Amino acid sequence: MEGPIVDGSGSADGPIAFIDRDGVLNYGRNGYVNYPHELVIIPGSGSAIARLRQKGYTICVVTNQSPIMRGLWTVERLHSIHSALRRQLLDEDPEAQIDIIMTCPHRNRDRCGCRKPWPGMLVKANNILRNQNQPNRHIDWAGEKPKPWNQLDIMVGDRKSDMGAGWAVGARTFEVSDRLGLPQVIDRMLDDNDPGDFYDPMRW
Numbered sequence: 001m002e003g004p005i006v007d008g009s010g011s012a013d014g015p016i017a018f019i020d021r022d023g024v025l026n027y028g029r030n031g032y033v034n035y036p037h038e039l040v041i042i043p044g045s046g047s048a049i050a051r052l053r054q055k056g057y058t059i060c061v062v063t064n065q066s067p068i069m070r071g072l073w074t075v076e077r078l079h080s081i082h083s084a085l086r087r088q089l090l091d092e093d094p095e096a097q098i099d100i101i102m103t104c105p106h107r108n109r110d111r112c113g114c115r116k117p118w119p120g121m122l123v124k125a126n127n128i129l130r131n132q133n134q135p136n137r138h139i140d141w142a143g144e145k146p147k148p149w150n151q152l153d154i155m156v157g158d159r160k161s162d163m164g165a166g167w168a169v170g171a172r173t174f175e176v177s178d179r180l181g182l183p184q185v186i187d188r189m190l191d192d193n194d195p196g197d198f199y200d201p202m203r204w
């Protein structure tokens with residue numbers, strides 16, 4: 001199966017906030033979030049998205065969902081789960097619109113370029129949102145952090161693989177606890193002078 005799966009569209013004149021899903025916008029579960037009714041947003045994540053939008057950010061969710069390639073459930077199920085996510089965020093704040101959701105359906109052994117920490121989902125979203133045509137990049141994990149597309153681009157996640165994907169596109173990276181999610185770092189994200197959390201891809 002080709003990936004990533006794209007849900008939504010939009011265009012970005014300003015910075016992009018790349019946001020992991022489970023443990024950041026909604027509570028993760030042992031196993032996976034397998035049904036729409038299992039999806040519960042972390043309180044405050046809707047208002048945090050609204051604040052990012054007010055600041056000019058385009059909102060891009062980037063999520064690894066290997067149950068699809070494991071044959072546990074389908075792309076249709078994925079879309080129903082994402083409808084629940086979008087609805088709950090909008091219920092909390094009517095301005096909490098997600099522009100685009102990128103999903104990697106693969107397992108490690110599929111060796112795709114989109115499963116985080118590989119930045120394929122971010123590269124494709126950048127191409128769509130900024131009308132570019134950049135190829136998937138070669139990543140030198142031991143080299144310098146790449147230059148960002150926009151100095152204010154952000155990647156926020158609860159795992160090192162999220163930090164890796166953000167690092168690989170030069171974004172400011174913010175790591176959260178999976179119980180606190182996006183609200184934990186929203187004030188920092190909105191501070192243009194906050195460089196994000198230090199992250200060295202060679203140290204994990």
Ligand SMILES: [Mg+2]
Pocket residue numbers: 020021022023024028157158159
């Ligand atoms: Mg996560």
Ligand SMILES: [Zn+2]
Pocket residue numbers: 003004104105106112113114115
């Ligand atoms: Zn993938």
